[in-house]
Amino acid sequence: MEPVFPFPVLLPRGSGGLTHALHLQLRAAILDGRLPPHAALPATRKVAEALGVARNTVVTVYDLLVAEGYLVARKGSRPQVVEFARRRSKPARVGTDDSRFAPAWRAPFLQPSSVRALPERNFRLGIPDHRHFPHDVWRRLTAQTLRKSAREPFAYAPSQGIPALREAIAQHVAFARAVACSADDVIVTSGAQQAFDLIARLLVTPGQTKVAVEEPGYPPLRAAFAAAGARLLPLPVDDEGLCVERLPEDVRIISVTPSHQSPTGAAMSLRRRAALLDFARRHRAVIVEDDYDGEFRFGGRPLDALQTLDGDALVFYVGTFSKSMFPSLRKGFVVAPAWAHSGLVTVKHCVDSHCDSLTQSALAAFIRDGHLARHLRHMRPIYAERRAALLDGLQRVLGRWLQPIPSEAGLHLAARFRDPARAARLMPTILRHAAGAESTADYAMTRGIEPAVTFGYGVIDAGDITAALQSIRRTLERGREP
The missing domain is CATH 1.10.10.10 (Winged helix-like DNA-binding domain superfamily/Winged helix DNA-binding domain)
Known part of the structure; x- marks a missing residue:
């Protein structure tokens, strides 16, 4: 029964x-x-x-x-x-006893931030627009991959990624960013974050290795190196990118976002790029180049990637498809120097074995058949219109309070306060009316950086941008801000 x-x-x-x-x-x-x-x-x-x-x-x-x-x-x-x-019933004990955690994992800044509820059209950073993505093409390629997988034996994929995707990535970055590499140089990862984690695990000796990071800079990248036990050295950035002249001689890893600095949006100048490569060569340091938001350019010819300029095998070039396609794809890659390739593959095999084969195959076909290049061409004028509306609004509507930071790429713009002394008073009003926008202070390890506001325009239309900035202006004027 x-x-x-x-x-x-x-x-x-x-x-x-x-x-x-x-x-x-x-x-x-x-x-x-x-x-x-x-x-x-x-x-x-x-x-x-x-x-x-x-x-x-x-x-x-x-x-x-x-x-x-x-x-x-x-x-x-x-x-x-x-x-x-x-x-x-007896209530469960509130709180977590972290005394048995490894010390690195007790750091509060390593814990993921909660996801905020935002309106559909918002200024959040790092999110591309799903409305213009070729969903029908992606569904067709995914279905083809599923049908093909049913005729193949079950097997583990290579830790470094399937050959078809590595070849497609090598051709894509060579065409889009003049990155000289072959499929053998590419390691497929679960997003850029896993790429940072693999590099940190391979190169960091806990408690000893000094890693220079941008200040302000991308928090998840810092977290990957901190979790590996690195000693983080925050270095300032300005309108030319990382202040290379401030690098200490004993730093062994330098992390930069030269194409579109996160979060200020500044591009590293050619002068600074040459100086950084020279420093790394003289001091036996390596460079982690996060090509953040590099797919979308709105000015003239983009500056060469550090990996392109590197003649001494010093640069780990990290890319992702989160901005060019969609974040939930969770596919990134590292173009690694030849001397580090086998080590990275070993680390990848130990921590993750391999990325899933189905999305790798679909992504390889998406790139190989030209769909990624067509999608990027389609999106550039759309994002360019939004960028122009944001830049115009910052100058014409909010120019009394904010000054845009020069930027020619990516999906966000940042603006400094003309009077930094008023930043603490003005920032709450701006963030309240520009849902998803952020303060650069949220990206800093230390206090005292020059305050700025970052506005993403990946998922907000030009008209909504203008309306939000005008709302900010009306509120500031009602508050009689000088």
């Missing part, structure tokens, strides 16, 4: 104590959630037959649970577990 409860009921032999034993077990099941709120108990006749007891025993137990407040009786229906019954 099928069990009547989703847990075993153990009753004593003979007739003595049956009611008491059944009552205790059903009450315990209600308290610990095995009988959840609003669950209807089985009919008394069915329970009696299944447990081999008299029906009156079951009726008595049900009546007792109703009297105690664990069940509610319903005329003509089976009794139900009440909502508040579980409150009588």
Whole structure:
């Protein structure tokens, strides 16, 4: 006979104590959630037959649970577990005991930030527009991949990525960013974040290796190196990018976002790029080049990637498809120097074995068949229109308070306060009316950086941008801000 409860009921032999034993077990099941709120108990006749007891025993137990407040009786229906019954159980201990965690994982800044509820059209950074993505093409390629996989034997994919995707990535970055590489130089990762994690695991000696990071800079990248035990050295950035002249001689890893600095949007000048490569060569340091937001350019010819200028195998070039396609794809890559390739593959194999083959195959076809290049060409004028509206609004509508930071790429713009002394008073108003916008202070390890506001334009239309900036202006004027 099928069990009547989703847990075993153990009753004593003979007739003595049956009611008491059944009552205790059903009450315990209600308290610990095995009988959840609003669950209807089985009919008394069915329970009696299944447990081999008299029906009156079951009726008595049900009546007792109703009297105690664990069940509610319903005329003509089976009794139900009440909502508040579980409150009588011992409350779970609040908080987490992290004393057994490795020290690096106790750092508050490593914990992921909560996802804020935002309106559909907002200024959030790092999110591309899904409305213009060729979903039908992606569905077709995914379906083709699934049909093909059904005819192939099950097997683990290579840790460094399937050959078709590595070849497609090598051709894409060579065309789009003049990055000189072959498929053998490419390692496929689960987004750029895993790329940072692999590099940190390979190169950082805990407690010893000094890693220079941009200040302000991309927090997840810092977190990957901090988790590996690196000693982080925050270095300032200006309108030419990382201040290379501030690098200490004993730094061994330098992390930069030269194409579109995160979060200021500044591009590293050619002078600084040459100086950075020279420093790395003279001091046996390596460079992690995060080509953040580099796919979308709105000015003249883009400056060459550091990897393109590198003649000494010093640069780890990291890319992702989160901005050019969509974040949930979770595909990134590292173009690694030849000397580091086998080590990175070993680390990848240990921590993740391999990325999933299905999306790798679909992505390889998406790139190989020209869909990625067409999508990027389609999106550039759309993003350019939004960027122009934002730049115009910052200058014409909010120019009294904000000054845009020069930027020719990416999906966000930043603006400094003309009077930094008023930043603390003005920032809350701006962020309240520009949902998703952020303060550069949220990207800093230290205090005292020059305040600025970052506005993403990946998912907000030009008209909505203008309306939001005008709303900010009206509020500031009502507040009689000078």
